[in-house]
Amino acid sequence: MNEKQNETQHCLHEEVVYLKEQLAAQKCMLSDALAYSNELQKEVAHLKEQLSLHQSKLIDTESYSKKLEEKLSQLAYLIKTLNSQVAEIGNTLQNLDDCIDKAED
16 A cells, blocks of 8 residues: 555656646746737837827828737737646646645545
8 A cells, every 4th residue: 555655646746747847838938928028018119109100190000000909919818828827737736736635644
């Protein structure tokens, strides 16, 4: 029985290590998404400046608006996806911790 518990704990430990690596990768992706967000914010600021300049010249701003909407939509999707993945990994880690606690009892 003790050997089976050791084997179970070893398997759970390997799974926890794997999931921690996945979590680290997801955090890295989230960091990249935040960096991308910062770039988009700069681009948005630049587009706003461009828009202000061109409004005085009666240039159509619809294309600027579409570009901005597309980029913000992409960012929102990316952040939503990453947050979901990070939450899923966090839940899995918590479940594994609970399993380990039960196995130790």
